[in-house]
Amino acid sequence: MIIRIMTEQKPSQIRLYNILFPVWMLLWVPGWWWLLLIPGNFLIDFWILRTCFRKRNLPEISSLLKNCAWKTCLLGFLCDFIGSIVLLAVFSGISMLAELIHDRGNPEFGNMLSGWAGSAMLGQWNNPLILITFAGIALSAYLIFIFNRNMLRKHPDIGAENADYTAKRLALMTAPYLFLLPLY
DSSP: OEEEEEEEEETTEEEEEEEEOOGGGGGGSOSTTHHHHHHHHHHHHHHHHHHHHHHTTOOOOHHHHHHHHHHHHHHHHHHHHHHHHHHHHHHHHHHHHHHHHHHTTOHHHHHHHHHHHHHHTTOGGGOTTHHHHHHHHHHHHHHHHHHHHHHHHTSTTTOHHHHHHHHHHHHHHHSOGGGGOOOO
C-alpha cells in the first residue's frame, strides 16, 4: 500500500514523497480477519500453555488454563503492536534521515538509504536493514517473555521456575515472525 503525500518546497516546485506501508501493519486495521486471528491466537496460546503445564507436571486446572490463555493472547497482541510501532517509527526515521542526507548534498547515499528503508518494509530478504526487522521481532519476543512471566508468576499453582519455562516457550513460539513476510 502506498500513501502519497504532496508538499510544496518552493512556489514553482512540487515534490512527491512515497511512504511505504508494510503489509503486517494491515493486521491492526479492524476487519473480517480478526474473526480468525483472535480465536487462532487463543488456540495457539492455549496449546502452548497446556503443553508446558503438562511437561512440567502442573495440575491442569481448566479455569486456570483458560484464564492464562486469554491473558497470554491479549499480551501477545500488545507486544506485537509495540514491536510493529517501533519498526514503523525506525523505518520512517531512516526515510526522513535519507531525505535530509539527499537535500544536504549527498543524493546518491540519500537515495540508496531511502530505497533500503522503503524496501525493508516490503521485503527485507535482500536488504541490509533486515537486522532492524530482526531487532523488532526480538523486542516483541522479549516483551512477550517479560509480560507472560510476570502474569504467570502471580498464580500460586504455577511457581517462578515453571512461569519462566512457560514464558520462554511462549516468546519463542509466538514471536511476530510475520514481520519477515515479503509483500511481493
